[in-house]
Amino acid sequence: MNIPFLKFTKIYYIFSSILLAIALFSIFYFGLNLGVDFLGGSVLEIEFENRPENSVLQEKISSFDLGEYTIQPVGEKGVVLKMKEINLEVHQNIISKLNEVSPVKELGFEDVGPVISRELKGKTIVLVAVSLIGLLLYIMISFRKVSRPVSGFVLGVVSIITLTFDVLITIGFFAIIGKFYNAQFGIPIVTALLTIIGYTINDKVIIFDRLRENIIRRSSDDFKELVNRSINETLLRSLSTGFCTLLVLISLVIFGGETLKYFSLALIVGIVAGTYSSLFIASPLLVSWQKLRLKKR
């Protein structure tokens, strides 16, 4: 089996750019539907004996100052109420007010103050930056013996570019489902993003590893041909390793609870994007970079 992956480099670049543009457009146009962990605020999860209509609930709580709030039905009887940070008194009053409609059981309450949410934003940026730099260093060290025709540094930079692509696609996806399905972008999603970085780099490493081996074994071959051969040789395992993890994740999306559902969905999007980007972005980029270098000479 030898699929000429690198024949359509231009098409991949155009397609990837379109995907990226859609993601970026969604992020900037829709914005992210940030969760309470980033915005600060309170989330109240309750269960009614007989759940009333949203409009009835709205009327009941309209007397409280809740900022911009959302009422989201969950399951058959549950309701999740998201609002600005409220104190204990308001919390109790809301419950007793809703009790008038139908007996209410409080399932959970979460409140995040502005100090914590501000701190989280800062921490998240540090986390992403440290992870990317850590991986760049790792690739450079791991591939330090590769010098011709591409150095470990170039492999590292190409990996970081594709990882950024994977992450942006996932964030873009969440901007879209945040807009249309009210999915929250919170800590679990950030955790998923970082896991995506750590995991999808494996596909790239597998291809680079093979490339390294092929460079040593067949030093005279055309570089483009070597890259293509490496992709072909590792294609099946790239697909099946991702597939096993996807099986677990899909199961979590279908059967898992609310928190893990979106967390797993983020990982699924990221892993699919990662497999795509190692085949159709990382490898063509290596070849293009090599071409550019030859031209300069």
Added chain:
Amino acid sequence: MQQKYYVFIGIIILAFLVGTFSYPNYFNNGVDYLNSKLSLNIPHFLDKPFILGLDLKGGVSLTYQADLSTVADKSSAMSGLRDVIERRVNMFGVSEPVVQVQGEDRLVVEMPGVTDIQQAIQMIGQTPYLEFSEQKSEEEIKYVENVLKQVRDIQTKEGSTIKDIEKIKDWQFALQGQSAFFKPTELNGKYLTKASVIFDQTTYKPQIQLKFNSEGADIFAEITGRNIEKPLAIFLDGFSIIDTNGDNKIDAQDAYAPIVQAKITGGEAVITGDMSNKTATSIALRLNSGALPVKIGAPISQEAVGPTLGSISLKKSLIAGFYGLIGIIIFMIVFYRLPGFLASIAIIIYIAINLSLFKLIPVTLTLAGIAGFLLSMGMALDANILIFSRIHEELKLGKGYVVALKDGQKRAWPSIRDGNLTTILVGVILFIFGTSFVKGFAFTLVISNLIGMFTAIVITNYLLKIFLGNKEPKWLWLWR
């Protein structure tokens, strides 16, 4: 016998141990059956429960930020605060509470099983109150003793109820224990500036030095003046500041009451006596915590999870994990036949090892932690897939299966190493910089990845070698 058979026996023993440790019910039921049939006395296998986080078993978690702007020794102020709050939470009757200092000025209080967030906040919210109490006068003490006697009489009478006791005037003395014999003075923690441990210059015994502010110095002088050769008890939140009767808990039966030797002016006093270094340090620490002007105010973050929500989350993720596992096993067997089957056995051993470790360390399992574990389950097979694909390649080159197996394992190693280390690297970064959700995830992710590397490389490969023997397989189609 060859080395690989020893390893095989080792794998079976390991599988038995971790399997029984993670779910001892079957083994223990079997033992019960044997014991009853054969009247033996085989002991049960160690039954250690999993520790579940608040999000899975329900409870309240509160985060406080202490105002440390006026405190010089921040870490001792925080640990003093922690001790006091821990005691309050214990008094509230919470089982297994966790009170932790986080960072420099944060205090996290986790109370499993508590549902009333309002009551919890009120109980924790007060600043610890340190008071110096003097002995009551003789008539007062007689009165107290008289009340206590009446209560005891009723208690020993048959058929008496708490209602009968409550009829006695001032019956509450019976609950106060030692503190019933003392009455508060004007002196309290507000006037204490510092308590520290010093050492006597001749005997080298530890002593506790108290320093009061100028207002406190005057009050202290007056109190010591009227209480010479009498005890002056120190209470924190109404309880003795240390355990004095040696039962390792601080309750109403304890009272820490040094005897006043002389009238002390100048606001500096020393408590002497036969005490260990540790006792002296803990007294000073608690004196400081009562003296703390540390305010914690309202919690900056709170979370309450009802018990039903928690158990639903747990059940859902376990079901998801189960179907995921079935999915991977089918996939592995369909695509990789016998090696895939052996890898599936290895993955089940992997699950048991992980669960055992979670019990043993112990890891507090949260929803995020379970996600990390399940995700790693999928990733753990990556190493197997890499090895199996390599074996296919080596076979294509015309090698025999025995050689292909050996070469395949060797060649796949760099990719496996790089792949797992990058995931572990991100896991470690997440653990260092992350919040509690992230930490729970990262911890299990890293542990499970390490175990996954071990099971894929050691267990699966030895199983392959043992099933293969030293000859070429008869049915090659089963192996590729």
